[in-house]
Amino acid sequence: MSPRNPQDVLSAVWQWENPLKCFLLIIIIVVWGYLLDTCGEQPDYIPEIQKLMSLGSFIMSISFSLLTRITFSHIFAYVQGFFLLSKQGIPFQAVICEESTPLRVLTACFIMLKQKHNSIHQIISYLGTLIIYIASIIIGAYAASKLATPYIFYETSINWVQAPTKGLNSSLYSAFTPENSFGQFNEIQFNALSNWNTMTGVDGNEIAFMPMAIAKTIKELEQNLTQNNQSNNQPSNNELTKWKLEKVFNNVGMQYLASQCSANIIPPCEIDGRESVHVMAGKENQTISWRLCNLHYNTINTSMQIDCNISIKGGVFPLITFEYPSANQQPREEDLSQVLMKKNELKELEEIKNNLFAIMENALLRPFNYSDPITKNVAMQLASAWSCEPENVTCAQSKGTAATVRYVGALLDTTSVMYLAEISKNITEFLKNNSSTTGSFRISHRVCLGGTNPMQSIGIMITIPLIIVIIGLLPLLYNNKLWWLAADIGNNYIAFARSISPCGENWDNELPECTARPGETKFKKTVRLNIKDNHIGLSSSLHDNKT
CATH class of the missing domain: 1.20.120 (Four Helix Bundle (Hemerythrin (Met), subunit A))
Incomplete structure (x- = not known):
């Protein structure tokens, strides 16, 4: 053609x-x-x-x-x-x-x-x-x-309150409650340490986190979900895997925790050659020290002192989202990444840091057997997971940094839980009379965006x-x-x-x-x-x- x-x-x-x-x-x-x-x-x-x-x-x-x-x-x-x-x-x-x-x-x-x-x-x-x-x-x-x-299927507003960043002395004392003293306190300490074990892993030395927040309305909504409250157009409990449930908080005080450590080889510090870890803190130089005695690496014993300082910063972020249910109750990764990107712009929380070291120094003078669960377990974790060669100072610094961040983070989390536990009995009145902020609880499709x-x-x-x-x-x-x-x-x-x-x-x-x-x-x-x-x-x- x-x-x-x-x-x-x-x-x-x-x-x-x-x-x-x-x-x-x-x-x-x-x-x-x-x-x-x-x-x-x-x-x-x-x-x-x-x-x-x-x-x-x-x-x-x-x-x-x-x-x-x-x-x-x-x-x-x-x-x-x-x-x-x-x-x-x-x-x-x-x-x-x-x-x-x-x-x-x-x-x-x-x-x-x-x-x-x-x-x-x-x-x-x-x-x-x-x-x-x-x-x-x-x-x-x-x-x-x-x-x-996401296509929002159901949404309702909430009022909530967050643990403050100062004026927490009484709650800080509670964080050092000895093991087997008060069962409820010890449970809070163990839960906080478990959460920080997950966040720090092996080499975590920079962590962004949100101190605990409470809102009575959230608990009520979660109960409604399990009861299949169809009058509110909510999905039944067996359908939750098909939906994205989120708690959205406005104007959130996020915190940033980091540590830097130096390590030095020391002579054996126990005459009988027993393996041990001593934890010390100084409020003047604001340093946490880990004195490791006769730790075993293969067939070689090593003794090391790791001196660590910490940095605690905070800032207000306009929007933070939690997915529910969440295993560690931490904000979404993009929110935490935003905190890490702005870490140099955050404000130093000097009051919390000073009070923490003052209380920690006195608490660590107690015999190791009477220590609080957080101090005792972090020290035991550091000793049992030791895998550094005797001359490898860099490895020792890395282990000490992760342990320090885990230790201080668990103490701060316990402090915020203790503080909010004191006001939880009158949370409704507290939300009305204090500077609570707003947020929302929403249910959206996991598939149907738009x-x-x-x-x-x-x-x-x-x-x-x-x-x-x-x-x-x-x-x-x-x-x-x-x-x-x-x-x-x-x-x-x-x-x-x-x-x-x-x-x-x-x-x-x-x-x-x-x-x-x-x-x-x-x-x-x-x-x-x-x-x-x-x-x-x-x-x-x-x-x-x-x-």
């Missing part, structure tokens, strides 16, 4: 095709928003939906990318064609015969400025198309970010492309032949080439002779462009011709 002659192709076909493609892409995006809306409102869903949701997000991203590219090319074709048919024309090197892209349009603007092209309207129009394109991308990205948030109002986000996303598509159709709907021709020349390189080809020149039979193009105009004369003074525009001899 022989190729079609360019003369047989209606010049405005692309002006119908591109809007139709855009409308098809817009329909795909709107349908996806409707599916998100429908999915989010369902109290239950099957696992297969997760694959469908992931595929749909990918299709929507591709559709929006194609939509913005097509609308940009379409509107720029009109702009370039209009100035090609103007008397002043366009610098020849700035003409875009291939597919228009933001980079090519920006390059054309630089060429105009370099050649001191005196049509400021032309440069503004070119830059205007770029601004519209960039605006549609930014607005689309904003709407897409809203679609990436935010609270997916259709609104979709509407924001397609607003600019839809307006551009409608504007691009106006010349055809109103039968404006001048804009029709301008867009055709600005977009179609064949039409552009025929417009600048002198009459009678056949270009090796690749183009037909000068005749009117079907569907373009009823007149016989063809609009010709002329290259003069390195500019291309409407030929001066044809300015009076009708088009």
Whole structure:
């Protein structure tokens, strides 16, 4: 089958095709928003939906990318064609015969400025198309970010209170309660140490954490969940694996704990050669010392003293989120990472640090058997997990740093729990009469993302492309032949080439002779462009011709 002659192709076909493609892409995006809306409102869903949701997000991203590219090319074709048919024309090197892209349009603007092209309207129009394109991308990205948030199925506000960062002396004393003295206190100490064992691992020396907070409302909501309170549109307990439960706190006091240690080899410090660990603290130099006696590495005994200082900082963060149920009741990793990134901006908590060392120094004077569970267990963990060669000071520093952070962190966590335990009996009145802050408890889909109002986000996303598509159709709907021709020349390189080809020149039979193009105009004369003074525009001899 022989190729079609360019003369047989209606010049405005692309002006119908591109809007139709855009409308098809817009329909795909709107349908996806409707599916998100429908999915989010369902109290239950099957696992297969997760694959469908992931595929749909990918299709929507591709559709929006194609939509913005097509609308940009379409509107720029009109702009370039209009100035090609103007008397002043366009610098020849700035003409875009291939597919228009933001980079090519920006390059054309630089060429105009370099050649001191005196049509400021032309440069503004070119830059205007770029601004519209960039605006549609930014607005689309904003709407897409809203679609990436969970669909909130149920949400309620809460009032809560957090352990303060100062004035905790009585609670600090409670953190050093000896083992087997008060069962409830010892349980709090063991739980805090277990939590910090998880956070520090082996080499943890910088930890971001949130002191304990309480809110009676949260406990009530958790009880309602287990009782399948359908009146509040909450899922039953056996369906919780399909939902994301979160506690969101506003204006949270987060803390940062770090330690730096030095290690020195010392002579054997026990005559009978027994293995032991002594813990000491000095309030003057604010140092925690670990004196390790006759620790075994293979068949070699080593004795080491590790001296560590600590850094306790704090700051207020606007939003912290906990996922429920959570094994260690710690904020989400992105929240903790934010604290670590801003650690140099946080305020030094000197009062807590000074009080801690003053109380610790006296508490550590007791015999080891009468120590508190945190001190005793951290020392035993350090001795039992010792794996450093006798001369490896770096290894000893690392072990001592992790032990120090674990030790101080468990003490601080115990302190905050003790403080809040004292006021928990009257928590309702305390929340009313003190400076409590707000937050929320929310239940959202694990699968059906889309935010609270997916259709609104979709509407924001397609607003600019839809307006551009409608504007691009106006010349055809109103039968404006001048804009029709301008867009055709600005977009179609064949039409552009025929417009600048002198009459009678056949270009090796690749183009037909000068005749009117079907569907373009009823007149016989063809609009010709002329290259003069390195500019291309409407030929001066044809300015009076009708088009």
